[in-house]
Amino acid sequence: MIDWARVDELRFEIGSDSFAEVVDLFLDEVEGVVMRLKTQPNPARFESDLHFLKGGAWNLGFAEFGALCQDGERKAALGHRDGIDIPRIVDVYFTSRDIFLAGLTDRGRSGVFAA
Template sequence: MIDWSRVNSLRMEIGDDSFDEVVEIFLEEVESVVSRLRSDPNPAKFEEDLHFLKGSAWNLGFLDFGALCQEGERLAAHGNAAKVNMGAVIDCYAESRVAFVAGLRKRDGRITAA
């Protein structure tokens, strides 16, 4: 679900303080898009939204979430936005977020994002 080697590489590349900031920004921005997709889905924007989520997900090691976003983006790009299983995308994000935050806390106890 989470590519911890990617997470560790990113942390080493940018340092602990910057990593904490990146995580905070990532969670805020992704949560904003996911919240909108949950409450007011607009199939005309699925390709754009899923592209953004995919890039964000893979940058921070959210493998399964990124893969679902990629599949949904592909469907939307080919005129099949109605076939995107947005419920699965949203659920996967929620599960990935829980695993990610728990994993960070377990690893170093420094991240307090909830």
């Protein structure tokens, strides 16, 4: 669900302070779009919303979420919006987020993220 190698790589590339900022920004921006998909889905925006989510997801190691967004984006581009499982995308985001945040805490304790 989470590509921890990607998470470690990103954190190493940009440093701990910048990494924390990226995580906060990612969660804030992505969660806004995810909540819109959940509460006010607009099929006309699926392609652009899923493209946005996919980029952020893969950048931060949310592998399964990113793959679902890519699949949905492709379906939307082909006009198959009814085939996009928005509830699953939303559920996988929240599950991924919880696993990610717990993993960051665990990795911090184990010294993986020590500066």
